[in-house]
Amino acid sequence: MLSKAQKKFVAKVLPPHGNVFVFGKDDEHKLKPSIDYVVISGAFLNQHPNVSQLFKDIADRVHDRTRVLIVLDRFRGKFSMRDVNTFLRSSDYEVVTGGRTFYYKYVMARPMAFREKASSVSVIVPARNEKGNIEPIVKRLPKLGTHMEIVFVEGGSTDGTGDEVKRIIKKYPNRDIKLLVQSKKGKGNAVYEGFEAAKGEVVVILDSDLAIPPEEMVDVYRAFETDKGEFINCSRLVYAMPRGAMPRLNEWGNRFFAFAYGWLLGQKRKDLFAGTKMFRKSDYERMAKLRPYLGTDDKWGDLDLLLGAAKLGLKIQDFPVHYYPRVYGTSNMNSNTFLVYLIKAYLITIRKMKPGLRLPF
Numbered sequence: 001m002l003s004k005a006q007k008k009f010v011a012k013v014l015p016p017h018g019n020v021f022v023f024g025k026d027d028e029h030k031l032k033p034s035i036d037y038v039v040i041s042g043a044f045l046n047q048h049p050n051v052s053q054l055f056k057d058i059a060d061r062v063h064d065r066t067r068v069l070i071v072l073d074r075f076r077g078k079f080s081m082r083d084v085n086t087f088l089r090s091s092d093y094e095v096v097t098g099g100r101t102f103y104y105k106y107v108m109a110r111p112m113a114f115r116e117k118a119s120s121v122s123v124i125v126p127a128r129n130e131k132g133n134i135e136p137i138v139k140r141l142p143k144l145g146t147h148m149e150i151v152f153v154e155g156g157s158t159d160g161t162g163d164e165v166k167r168i169i170k171k172y173p174n175r176d177i178k179l180l181v182q183s184k185k186g187k188g189n190a191v192y193e194g195f196e197a198a199k200g201e202v203v204v205i206l207d208s209d210l211a212i213p214p215e216e217m218v219d220v221y222r223a224f225e226t227d228k229g230e231f232i233n234c235s236r237l238v239y240a241m242p243r244g245a246m247p248r249l250n251e252w253g254n255r256f257f258a259f260a261y262g263w264l265l266g267q268k269r270k271d272l273f274a275g276t277k278m279f280r281k282s283d284y285e286r287m288a289k290l291r292p293y294l295g296t297d298d299k300w301g302d303l304d305l306l307l308g309a310a311k312l313g314l315k316i317q318d319f320p321v322h323y324y325p326r327v328y329g330t331s332n333m334n335s336n337t338f339l340v341y342l343i344k345a346y347l348i349t350i351r352k353m354k355p356g357l358r359l360p361f
């Protein structure tokens with residue numbers, strides 16, 4: 001039930017991997033849990049006798065990460081986007097993202113049947129020259145989920161961080177603590193290798209500079225467990241920050257890029273680069289598969305995760321956390337290289353994230 005041009009457009013909106021099902025007349029019985037994306041055209045909705053029932057049938061028969069993509073022709077059709085949203089809401093769906101081009105309007109939505117449950121959690125802690133922060137993290141981090149492992153991922157330290165983690169593993173035999181030495185360089189590589197090794201169903205990054213209090217992970221996990229989002233993205237820019245936590249220029253930069261990338265992601269953001277982000281390990285695997293497609297060569301990790309999640313149609317939810325100045329150690333961050341990278345990554349991904357946009361380059 002899609003025209004050739006619509007098919008081409010849909011192929012660009014959806015990620016390159018995933019099982020796509022274009023819904024046609026009397027197709028209800030073909031719905032099955034292996035479908036990742038159900039595509040419905042405006043023309044099909046126009047002639048359907050009971051759209052609410054259709055959405056309910058879909059929700060009952062697919063899996064809990066299946067997305068429904070509805071594409072409306074801007075110059076044809078009876079339903080407006082507002083009508084579609086009304087149908088979605090009345091059938092217990094949540095709109096995750098959407099957009100418009102010259103010819104089309106689209107929304108991607110998820111069924112809201114409450115499905116998250118208590119899970120095992122892996123806390124991934126990237127650490128480079130963070131010796132003085134290792135024990136405070138272990139002491140301060142409350143237990144999360146049904147079982148929690150802490151995976152320290154060390155690389156390139158000169159202050160004995162690795163040995164300190166080994167000492168802590170011995171000192172706290174009742175805690176599930178692991179040490180991983182990363183094979184390449186950079187924070188991105190460290191967290192990716194941590195995710196790969198993670199045994200938990202849910203993974204979360206916790207920076208070892210202790211800028212975000214580990215105690216607040218309980219609330220982050222609670223938001224995830226109750227399905228406020230499928231990707232909990234911590235935001236440092238909601239609460240007032242104490243002096244010295246973030247230089248003023250960095251704060252403005254953070255606000256600006258969150259706004260700019262929010263448009264690109266199709267989901268508004270307040271902050272992109274807080275260390276803490278939480279999602280399912282199985283969703284991480286899908287995001288990781290998208291990395292070559294996005295092609296940003298992210299050395300820090302945050303952007304590839306957010307862009308990947310947005311492209312998959314995962315619901316990203318901001319979560320406010322407090323942010324404090326570092327006590328031990330110094331920043332591993334070079335703001336200038338990062339700034340150049342952010343602009344480059346924007347230009348590289350704009351066509352993939354905003355299909356159908358007419359660009360001058």
Ligand SMILES: Nc1nc2c(ncn2[C@@H]2O[C@H](COP(=O)(O)OP(=O)(O)OP(=O)(O)O)[C@@H](O)[C@H]2O)c(=O)[nH]1
Pocket residue numbers: 125126127128129130153154155156182185186187190206207208209211275330331332333
């Ligand atoms: N394993 C590993 N960890 C790293 C590397 N670079 C940074 N980290 C860790 O990643 C976390 C974030 O790094 P920070 O130095 O706090 O830098 P930032 O948080 O991006 O920036 P500021 O805190 O604003 O200075 C910290 O826990 C670091 O120890 C790296 O190359 N390898």
Ligand SMILES: [Mg+2]
Pocket residue numbers: 207209211
């Ligand atoms: Mg930091």
